[in-house]
Amino acid sequence: MSDGARWSAGAVARTLGISPTTLRTWDRRYGLGPRTREEGKHRRYDDGDVATLRRMLELTGQGVSPAAAATMARGGAGPVPDVHDFIRAATQLDSPRLGRLTTELVSALGVIDAWESVLVPFLVELGERAVEEGGGIGVEHVASNALLTVLRRVGDPLEGGRLPALLAAAPDEQHTLPLEALAAALAERGCASRNLGARVPSPALLAALDVLAPRCVVLWAHDHAYARLAPLATIAATSTTLLLGGPGWGRIALPSGVRRVQTLRGCVEEVLTRSGRSA
Structure with a gap:
């Protein structure tokens, strides 16, 4: 299609070979929807939107988690930290770097995807290494404290009524x-x-x-x-x-x-x- 073309959601799904449900999920969860929306009209994707979705497909096909892939597809700055980055910092007892990695990861993916896609596998691998190699308690404590510091900085919302x-x-x-x-x-x-x-x-x-x-x-x-x-x-x-x-x-x-x-x-x-x- 030429520049400025507008694609319906169905046309985008068929072109990319994904289901309309997946398309809606990516829009709702990761913000990969039409960048412009006209009130009272069906949503229309432009060529740039479709290119972003195609990049999302490429990245997830390479094994990148959906949340990280969405950030990268939208042009997020640099690669998202992965488990290996965290392991290297932890084994060097580099608490400041662990803090920076965690901050970067949470900023890129949000708490839930950061926790489920990177932080939990990282903590599991640390625990397995401690069992296999002996010791490792100090490494686990340094890692836990670094993660804890960042998680506690996320915010403290006002309660506004009955505590949830x-x-x-x-x-x-x-x-x-x-x-x-x-x-x-x-x-x-x-x-x-x-x-x-x-x-x-x-x-x-x-x-x-x-x-x-x-x-x-x-x-x-x-x-x-x-x-x-x-x-x-x-x-x-x-x-x-x-x-x-x-x-x-x-x-x-x-x-x-x-x-x-x-x-x-x-x-x-x-x-x-x-x-x-x-x-």
Whole structure:
């Protein structure tokens, strides 16, 4: 087509060999839609929009994550940091570089895609190396602290009514970086939360529930031994929605109405929906 041509969504989908659903998802999730929209008319893509989508297809075909591919297709500055960049910085105990990489990654992809596509694989690989090579605790601590610092800078939205989410680790559970990622992902969407952190005793959690009356409680447990100590039945009996994250809940019979969430994205969507916000 000539310069200035306008493509319908159906024509773009057929030309690129993707489904209209994929096209709509890329528009909604990554902003890869028509750059100009005329009120009262169907959306029309121009040649530049189609070129951006074609580049998105090329990059995802090369194994680049959709979020990173979208950033690069839109002309984002430079490559997005990957797991290998983080591993190199961590093994050198280079905390400042880890902080810069995390800031760059979150700025490019947003918290959810940064966490799911790069940060979780990075943390898993660090843990596997620690088991195989012995030691490695110092490396993991440096990495966790660097990520934590950046995640806590994402923001602190005003609550404006009933608190959407209260976050806490199960009693004696010390692994809480996923909760920090959740708080940051919610903040990125303007949704307030309160994070009680690690090793929250049941009485303290229930007291906070009484004071704050949140719409949702999100409990994290990595270890089954700690998960079984949590007061699930007591929380489930309240008007608060109880969401459970982490692998620790796998062997536990859950009270009616309690939901497990498998991913950061899924948890964010649940909290936004339950608190009356659009996911």
